[in-house]
Amino acid sequence: MSDATRSIAPPRRQGRPGRPVGRERLPVVALVLAVIAVAFFALPLIGLLWKAPWSNAWSLLNKAGSLTALRLSIVCSLWATALSIVFGVPLAWLLARVEFRGRGIVRALCTLSMVLPPVVGGVALFFALGRRGFVGQYLDRWFDIRLPFTTAGVVVAQTFVAMPFLVLTVEAALRQFDRRFEDAARTLGAGRWYVFRRVTLPAIRPALVAGAVLAWARALGEFGATITFAGNFPGTTQTMPLAVYLALESDPAQAIVLALVMIAMSFAVLIALRDRWLGAVTTPAS
Amino acid sequence: MSLAAHVSLSLGTFDLDVQFSVEPGEVVALLGPNGAGKSTVLRALAGLSPIDGGRIIIDDTVLDDPAADVFVNADARLIGVVFQDYLLFAHLSALENVAFGLRARGMPRARARTIATEWLGRMGLRDHADHRPAQLSGGQAQRVALARALATQPRLLLLDEPLAALDAGTRAEVRSDLRRHLATFAGMRILVTHDPIDAFALADRVIVIEGGRVSQTGSLAEVTAQPRSRYVADLVGVNLLSGNIIHGVLTTAAGAQIVSSYGVDAPTPDGSALVSIRPQSIVLHPEQPLGSTRNVWPVTVIDIDQYADRVRVRLDGPVPLVAEITPGALAALSLQPGSHVWAAVKASETTAYPSY
Numbered sequence: 001m002s003d004a005t006r007s008i009a010p011p012r013r014q015g016r017p018g019r020p021v022g023r024e025r026l027p028v029v030a031l032v033l034a035v036i037a038v039a040f041f042a043l044p045l046i047g048l049l050w051k052a053p054w055s056n057a058w059s060l061l062n063k064a065g066s067l068t069a070l071r072l073s074i075v076c077s078l079w080a081t082a083l084s085i086v087f088g089v090p091l092a093w094l095l096a097r098v099e100f101r102g103r104g105i106v107r108a109l110c111t112l113s114m115v116l117p118p119v120v121g122g123v124a125l126f127f128a129l130g131r132r133g134f135v136g137q138y139l140d141r142w143f144d145i146r147l148p149f150t151t152a153g154v155v156v157a158q159t160f161v162a163m164p165f166l167v168l169t170v171e172a173a174l175r176q177f178d179r180r181f182e183d184a185a186r187t188l189g190a191g192r193w194y195v196f197r198r199v200t201l202p203a204i205r206p207a208l209v210a211g212a213v214l215a216w217a218r219a220l221g222e223f224g225a226t227i228t229f230a231g232n233f234p235g236t237t238q239t240m241p242l243a244v245y246l247a248l249e250s251d252p253a254q255a256i257v258l259a260l261v262m263i264a265m266s267f268a269v270l271i272a273l274r275d276r277w278l279g280a281v282t283t284p285a286s
Numbered sequence: 287m288s289l290a291a292h293v294s295l296s297l298g299t300f301d302l303d304v305q306f307s308v309e310p311g312e313v314v315a316l317l318g319p320n321g322a323g324k325s326t327v328l329r330a331l332a333g334l335s336p337i338d339g340g341r342i343i344i345d346d347t348v349l350d351d352p353a354a355d356v357f358v359n360a361d362a363r364l365i366g367v368v369f370q371d372y373l374l375f376a377h378l379s380a381l382e383n384v385a386f387g388l389r390a391r392g393m394p395r396a397r398a399r400t401i402a403t404e405w406l407g408r409m410g411l412r413d414h415a416d417h418r419p420a421q422l423s424g425g426q427a428q429r430v431a432l433a434r435a436l437a438t439q440p441r442l443l444l445l446d447e448p449l450a451a452l453d454a455g456t457r458a459e460v461r462s463d464l465r466r467h468l469a470t471f472a473g474m475r476i477l478v479t480h481d482p483i484d485a486f487a488l489a490d491r492v493i494v495i496e497g498g499r500v501s502q503t504g505s506l507a508e509v510t511a512q513p514r515s516r517y518v519a520d521l522v523g524v525n526l527l528s529g530n531i532i533h534g535v536l537t538t539a540a541g542a543q544i545v546s547s548y549g550v551d552a553p554t555p556d557g558s559a560l561v562s563i564r565p566q567s568i569v570l571h572p573e574q575p576l577g578s579t580r581n582v583w584p585v586t587v588i589d590i591d592q593y594a595d596r597v598r599v600r601l602d603g604p605v606p607l608v609a610e611i612t613p614g615a616l617a618a619l620s621l622q623p624g625s626h627v628w629a630a631v632k633a634s635e636t637t638a639y640p641s642y
Contacts, residue, residue, distance in 0.1 A: 186360035188387030
């Protein structure tokens with residue numbers, strides 16, 4: 001609405017009198033349950049903050065290994081996210097657009113790792129890509145590539161559990177997208193790749209960002225598959241979740257500091273991206 | 287440039303088979319009820335749905351010929367399309383929408399924007415260049431869609447139900463705008479519509495498609511004078527009777543006889559024929575008229591539709607008819623549903639023609 005129309009129109013209250021818009025009251029039962037849910041998420045965080053060794057937090061964080069684990073976590077999770085996008089978007093495309101026999105089975109297969117216990121995924125990866133594994137032995141023999149117990153192995157394990165989140169989100173967006181916009185672009189002389197870049201991709205971008213964030217979050221928190229497939233070597237495969245777990249046995253104060261760092265980082269990313277990706281879906285351009 | 291199209295397609299149980307041609311510079315309307323297959327024909331011409339049989343040729347270029355295994359992709363056909371709900375790209379401004387086709391064909395950005403700006407100016411939308419589609423009115427969005435299609439200099443322009451997305455209040459204005467803008471494009475234009483008013487306002491010639499087949503083609507005058515189907519007769523608002531004609535007298539399936547204007551120009555050959563009667567030609571009498579009128583039937587009023595300056599009366603009798611009379615006549619006859627009156631039509635007011 002422009003300022004002109006706003007000044008002409010008398011200020012009007014919308015909705016029924018006594019029920020201002022945006023203050024709809026929730027039934028008491030639902031409200032109580034919702035508050036319990038919020039507390040359920042907030043309490044563990046408060047517990048950590050309460051137990052945190054604030055006086056020597058900085059020195060604990062600087063302790064050998066902590067920052068290395070943090071850096072490794074960030075680098076590996078970003079790699080896993082990138083790989084999820086590179087392979088996941090074409091996979092989502094295939095599942096959304098190409099009709100073939102057994103599509104349901106392929107979709108189930110590609111998203112199995114979402115429901116699988118991560119340790120099981122790690123074991124499976126080990127027997128497939130390990131040095132004696134069914135594919136791994138040839139990777140080793142022919143290309144001199146060894147994945148288990150390497151940083152690349154961490155990325156593989158994280159991608160394995162993270163990619164389904166991106167695939168499902170992008171596939172849903174591709175299904176919802178009105179393909180007639182692609183038709184319109186074709187009649188204007190655009191080839192398939194140009195249509196994808198200039199029409200389809202902008203339309204599914206919010207879902208792509210959301211899916212990438214989910215995948216990244218999953219990769220960052222990955223524990224089971226990583227420790228099973230890549231092991232726990234400081235500097236090469238020991239990511240933050242692994243470092244937190246180990247520190248809990250040797251030095252609980254350090255575990256708390258590391259945990260808080262992870263929480264702060266995840267929280268910051270969620271808040272920073274929320275408006276960008278939800279905003280693109282809900283608010284029309286103004 | 288001319289188009290020769292024979293589109294044959296089956297979509298599940300629906301079977302489409304239409305054949306028509308468009309002459310250089312002609313505006314043709316594909317008119318038909320919903321589900322008749324009009325939009326499918328448009329998609330086939332644009333290259334968005336390959337045909338199963340037939341052939342589509344523009345000038346000497348074969349665009350689609352399944353028998354010869356020829357299919358030119360939509361992006362290489364040089365056919366512009368204005369879609370029913372315009373399908374403007376929501377994330378691009380009006381200007382970027384118009385420039386889209388030029389950019390897609392590899393034109394440098396600055397030059398494409400210059401040309402797009404010219405097009406928006408021509409459509410009276412220079413001030414809306416930076417607006418997103420969501421900020422445009424229906425009529426403005428249509429003009430952007432038209433500019434977007436025309437900017438690529440297509441050899442054929444297709445418009446799918448160009449006025450269907452608009453509300454009644456803006457339709458008339460947008461229709462006359464569209465007519466003006468369509469006139470500036472010299473190439474072939476085909477529009478799909480289910481509304482005869484749009485068809486006759488915008489097109490030189492009408493191709494009527496019913497149930498996947500072409501049922502009639504011709505100018506407004508031709509189609510109105512000699513409708514070939516109940517659908518067309520209803521569209522143009524005339525009475526259509528079918529039966530067998532012998533020496534200018536048509537006998538309907540129900541056994542009623544209509545004396546037609548036999549032999550006025552050329553006699554209608556004996557056999558299966560149609561007779562059309564304009565509602566304005568039917569005279570209603572309270573008593574049986576005695577005079578020179580050849581066609582007189584006792585009829586019962588079924589219902590009465592009053593418009594501003596005329597009244598349409600639906601009649602049942604030996605021959606079901608719609609008569610159009612003045613509000614004055616309605617009052618004088620004190621008609622109401624169930625009234626018994628006599629309907630009379632002079633033979634010279636009927637048009638008989640063979641039904642094939």
